[in-house]
Amino acid sequence: MSAVTEPSRLATNKPSFVVCEGNEAAAIGVGLSRPDVVAVYPITPQSSLVEHLSQMIADGRLRADLMNVEGEHAVMCGLQGVALAGGRTFTATCGPGLAFMFEPYVRTPGLRLPMVASLVTRDLLSPQCVWGGQQDAMVVRDAGWIQMYCETVQEILDTTVMAYKIAEHRDVMLPINVCHDGNYLSFGVTRVEVPDQQEVDDFLGPPNVNWHIALDPSRPMGVDPLTGGAGGAGPRNFVRYRKGQVRGMQNALRVIREVHAAWGEKFGRYHAPLVEEYRLDDADTALVTIGSMTGAAKDAVDIARDKGEAVGLIKIKTFRPFPLQAMVAALAKVKRIGVVDRSVSFGWNCGPVYQETLGALYHTGKSIPVISFIGGLAGADITVEHFARAIALTRELQWGRDPNEPVWLNEND
Amino acid sequence: MHSKYLIVGSSHAALEAATAIRLIDADGALTLLTRDAHLPYSPTILPYVVSGRSQPDNVVLRNQAYFKDNAIAFVPGATVVSLDPARSSLRLASGESWQYDRLLIATGASPMLPKVAGLADVPFHVLRSMDDAIHLRQAMGQARSAIVLGAGLIGMHAAENMAKAKIAVTVVELQPHALAGYFEPKASAIIERTFARNGVTMLMGQTLRSVERQGDGCLATLADGTTITADLLLVCTGVKPNIGFLDGSGIEIDAGILVDDLMRTNLPNIWAAGDVAQARGFWGGKVVNGILPNAVEQGRIAGAGMADDAGVQPFPGAVPLNTYSFFGQQAISVGRSGGPGSEVAEGGSEDSYRHIVLKDGHLVGIATINDFVDAGIMWQLILRGTDLSPVKSEFIANPQLTGRRLMSQIWR
């Protein structure tokens, strides 16, 4: 899939417009963020992202070091080294690659390294598959990374740049996965606006990623010595570190909002930072969505509205940290909900977003019926028709007709 | 003046004590007082200064740079006249006084003059200091004849030097043999014959009755009435410890300052070592063993003790020991030449000599001439009480090889 990008345009002072796929939009966002080192290892459907980056570096458009390593595990490890030495980093992965990266991946938040990595979400094996799905991201939702799910190609570009600002914020200092759906966003081609490099430079500022933890002979320290165990200073030390991580996550809720607002002011594009409410204020029924499915879901909501049904939509952009307050505010407005997941929670017999929405509902102080919809697994399309059915089933809750089990949207496709 | 460590003397015992102190205490104030005006030298070198083989400025054992590098104050020309142990102080002839925390007396010995009628009225030489050596060398330049009174090591060395300088020398010795303290009569006889062959008149078992001045020289009369005239008279009849300044100090003195096995005197914070000290004899009693290796060992022990070196080893006991070169020949003597209950094995040829003394399988002494044995190994065999019974015949046949083998097996 070739994008219609002219290399020189990245260097001009005015915003420019390109037509490109989501993976390239991510690459452009990375380029604008001027990382020191990009480590890559290809995996479907992420591959074109790292190919674009490699080409940008090869062309000299991006003056970053390119680490071609032998696997995703090495990708994350190499970048940890870079970050501990003070460099801004980027990589991207998905699915089995993320699984292979897991060992160092879960360590990054504990090291408080403000990395940015694209997660081009893909369903997890097995059954063997190479297509989109959010199972990979959902499996690591408690690994300590911030997760932001993009809806559009433009949002990928914008969020990738913003992610550096959020991750490197001193109150946060946590790694971020900018998630975009494999296939639907990774290869979806649209027109995007590319901000001016100077403007982005002003927005981001220079990286300062290892002020708190460094491998630097001018500031010698033991990085990550053994901590914990029973007795002595062990337990309280470990708790101190863990609580710091949790606090960083909670701080991120504020910082994400601030950065999105600043982005909107500077570049004129406002993206909902945590949760987007769509036609919700007078709705009694709402769908909860995440990621690129939201576009089709909004279409279905519009159709329902045209029919006079009071239907709205709640889109989750930031899933980690979980935007509890924003979700509670949105959920409080409606009487019944259908949550659409692109992955499953095996133990709960539902989707993970459904499960967490139930958690948020508790904080509204009211009990309303909710249905778990599971769709779009392994590259399956969730069409407007699927969402229309989801809306219909959700509205039926008002008459007490609750399926009491998840509804698998593509079960009969 | 005050010095944490104060050492009186500047020869082997004093210098080794200073070294031992500095091994433990790198910067505690350390001072060497010596009445001599020269940088440290060995009395043993003096015959060679006399002969001209060594130059006075070429025999310095420690130079100023050494003292500077080791932060040692070297004070020459300082004659100590009294010790006040109650005040931990010494008084010098200059009137200056020195306080100490730890004191080592290593003042050595001075020539002992025999009771010879008229000696006080004739010019004569002794040989114990550098100045003595320089004077004697000057005098030898003018002399054609000389009398050496005493056939000890100093006297014999001097006599040899004079003979080589074409001076007609007569050696007069009270004992029946030369070097009687080190060698038994057979060995002494070899040495005496060598001297005689080289033109030295050896008058052994003779007493000097009187001397009188004759021109610039002297006329000596022996007990048997024989008279000898000479341009030069050298008196080498032994030495006595330099302990005069200790009168009234309360320090215990016999033939020398009495010390224990760590070289401590009876007074607190006062040690003594070298020719001035009387320490354990290897075969019992306490002896003044005025030889250089003895001074070295005692100085090390004293210095270690002064610096509270936990590794200080007690003195194992004095063993007579000497090495002596004469007219190109070598004599070596370690230990005793005999004794009750000992057996003697003799060997050698026309121009060599070997005398081995064993008791109950242990080496008591060995003396050789022109038959090199490793004196250091023999000394160790005696000190260690090594049982030579299993190798007795080999040892007697070849003490050098057997000694080396034992060394390699036992303490290498």
Add this chain to the structure above:
Amino acid sequence: MGKCFSTLQFHASRCDGCGDCMTACAQAKAKTDDHAYSRIHILPKIAGEDVELALCRQCADPVCVMNCPSGALTKNADTGVIDWADSKCVNCLLCTAGCAYAGIVYDAEVGHVSKCDQCDGDPACVKACPNEALEYRTAARIFNDYADKEDMFCRGLSACHGCNSELLMRHTMRKVGPEVVMAAPPGCVPGMGAVGYNGQTGSKFPVFHSLLTNTATMLAGVKRQYNRVGRDVLAMTIAGDGGTADAGFQSVSGAAERNDPILFICVDNEGYMNTGMQSSGVTPYGSWTSTTPVGGAMQGKRTEAKNLPIIMTMHNCSYVATASTAFLEDYYAKLTKAIEVAKTGMAYLHVHAPCPTGWRFPSGMTTEVCRMQVRTNFIALWEYDPANGLRFTHPVDRPQPVADYLKMIGKYRHLSEEQVSHIQHTVDDKIAYLRQLTQMAAERRPAPAHKVAVGNTVSA
């Protein structure tokens, strides 16, 4: 800090009493074959007994010097040799009374005492010895060069008694100095506190606790960033064999293939000694470990160790070498090269670390076990770079039987004769293979100096 000196070492058990050393000494000092002129005295051999020797020890507290009344004998502050000055000596022989070793003796042929002067640092006797019974040990220069440098670890690392990894770490980091980032994957190195516990660290330089699996790559990342900002920082690890050969291997292999500019030191204690002596990919055949136990159905490890350093040469690393802490000079020479190489490419050092705790031998024997590994050719000391190929740095042409090594170590106690024989065969095969590599290297290498060294090895 004081100074250390080179010394002549005599291995009595290797000496056959041939006397070639004395001939060489007499030639060097008096241009004659007459042993009477020799300053090294080999005593006539007695059948069945070790040969005895008399030779100057160049004592640190030389009694000969103390006993010298003329200042003719002095301890040379630069070389440590007891110098004898003919111009000052008066031939009094008191030095011979002071020496308990017959190291300075009267030489009737020349008319004065004589003693070994170590031939100004190139002793003729050592070169003449056909049995390596005489060795000129120059390792003292390590002390002289590095003793004043700061120990980069704090005191009290909690390594096991007799562990040579701590020795290696302290030596290595003292030489490397502070401009370094060091990784320590899980294993004995962090286990002894090098990275630290609960906020405190045992190291004075930047150090991190890498994963068992990622050390090389993480270092590569560190180095990338420092190269990018133009800072000269050595990125290195001291890793165990598990973190190198097993779980860590992919990372090591990837870094080696990329020739990432890092220094990778594998401390090979032949298993997971830190976690209870489990078997690893480099655990030798026959070894008892807690996962290759000895019982009725199994007598220790049933497969061979992989030859990791050779595998690393196949990656075209810029430098690969094996080392033993019993041969520290050899190690320092290799470490020096490796540090330089690691500025631009990957340097891999494979250092053997016999483990008293896990291998079951007395903790005082570690260095002797290290030495025996080399003497039996159980391990070979060599170095490799792509331009010059492989060359032995300490060829052992007449190795002792490997059984002499195995019997020192508890983990081999159960071995049957067949197993010992099998190990001997694999050792022989391994050396033969290495020799082929050295031959290949010699054939393509232009420098004649190298050819001589290799030739010696091959002819054995």
